[in-house]
Amino acid sequence: MTIALRRVAEHEWDTVYEAVSWAFGGLFEPAAERAAWRGVTDLERAFALWDGDAVVGSFTSLPFRLSVPGGALVPTAGVSMVHVASTHRRQGLLRRMMRHGLDRAREAGEPLAVLTASEPAIYGRFGFGVAAYALQAEIDTARVGVRVPPGADDVRLSVTSPHEAAPRCEELYTRLVPTRPGMPARQPGWTEKILLDPPESRGGASATRCLLAERDGELLGYARYALRPRWTATVPDGTVIVRDLDAVEPAAYAAMLRFLTRIDLTSRVQLGMRPVDDPLVHLLTDVRRSELRTLDRLYARPVDVAAALAARTYAADVDVVLDVTDGFCGWNEGRWRLSGGPGGARCERTSDPADLALPAGALGAAYLGGTSLAALAAAGLVREVRAGALAAAATAFAWPVAPWLPHGF
Missing domain, CATH: 3.40.630.30 (Gcn5-related N-acetyltransferase (GNAT))
Incomplete structure (x- = not known):
């Protein structure tokens, strides 16, 4: 049939x-x-x-x-x-x-397609490359403290219902989206999905709570977390499960992290799917006792090379001809001249000689600025055709903050 x-x-x-x-x-x-x-x-x-x-x-x-x-x-x-x-x-x-x-x-x-891969080996043949990684941590709070910058003690913390706080938290999230590549703007329905907390899915944890960080009435950050109580013999040994942690300033972030590591009757804090450059790496007094682990997170591929490359800006001026191979989306095949910098960019077909040669998957991996073209070249995935082109392009494609996907889809 x-x-x-x-x-x-x-x-x-x-x-x-x-x-x-x-x-x-x-x-x-x-x-x-x-x-x-x-x-x-x-x-x-x-x-x-x-x-x-x-x-x-x-x-x-x-x-x-x-x-x-x-x-x-x-x-x-x-x-x-x-x-x-x-x-x-x-x-x-x-x-x-x-x-x-x-x-x-x-x-x-x-211009783009993205996915999270249940089995990473599958999607390379369709032109997807790993564009963003994520950090997981499990902090031993009996042995690890949090260093806080000036201003943390001036932050007012309060705990409330995630649904009650949702409008203010979503407004803050919207402010953060343009500041870090890889974050999706919330489309209709996504806030409700993220806040969903059915008892059957909690795995022995409590209902989710929302921590708010404020100064003079202004919301500076929020964290959504749950508690999983446990006793070892007569000793409390619970876990704080942090689902979201967002802030617009360092002091608020540090104040919330310190609060989460000091909750009564708990001895560890679990944070999943954080940016690889998350501030917690620098705030924790002992990262060795924090079980840091990096995982592949967001896979990307250009659907339209010219439109995708022209949509972003670049950390330095760049003028490079890319010879792109794309066995799955053949319309991307060929040479493209990318010209741009911090103020914007354009990308168009050209017959000029290539400076770099790379497949669509490598371009997808480098697109959000978290994977270096030089690192891909070291793996044999990018080939430098014109001497000096690789260093210049890698510098331009890089970005000061790591890309991050804050929630799955």
Whole structure:
């Protein structure tokens, strides 16, 4: 029977979602979680593969506006809910869905596509490279303290409900988005999804609380956290689980981190998916007892090389001809002249000789400024054609702050 690829209809949503849940382990999420995913999914961009009446694959493209170096918010296809049934592997079905999804992104004028990978080995062949990493930490608060900068003691801290504080927290988040590449502007439905906290999903932890940091009534930062109580014999040994931690100034960030490491009856603080240049690395008195770990986080690829490269700014003036190979999106193949700097850039096709040669995946990895073109060259993924071009381009593509994806999709 022919396997059909078609848009997901409203009455098919639950069937497709259940198939995705089985593909990711068969642990079904609460009804509220399913409803939240439906709230952020545009069914015009959700597709499934059908073998008769059975769903054997799915592919969703979430409409994002992603921050890039320089602060612009670029229309981006957020690839999500991708799966192929184990009964239908090695039939080219993932390639078929990816082909369809990236073609539609191009038609929609989205210069970028991004995803988070459950299995990193899969997506390199479709031109995706690791554009942002994340830091995880588990702090032994019995042995590790927090150094605070001047002004931290002037910050007023209070604890409230995440839903009550949401409007103010989202306003602060919106201010932060242009300051760090890789952050998505919140689209409708995402705030509700992020705040979702069904008891069935807490894993023995408490309900989430929201810590607010203020000075003279102005919100400077917030943290959403939960507590997982535990006793070892008669000794309290609980964990503070930090879900979000955002601040617009160092003193507020440090004051909140200090508070979180001093909560009664706890002996550790877990922070997941932080920026790799997170201030906590410099504020903790002993990073060796903080179990720092770096993970791949956000994968990116250019859907439209010219539009993507022109959408960001560059740390230094750059004038370079890039010879791009792209075996999956052939329209990106060829030589492109990138000219620009801190004030903006343009990128257009050229017949001039190449300065650097690289595949689309390497360009995606370097795009947000967190992966050095020089490091990619050392791995054999970028080739310098004109002497001196690599150092100049690597300097221009770099960015002062690391890219960061604050929440999954």
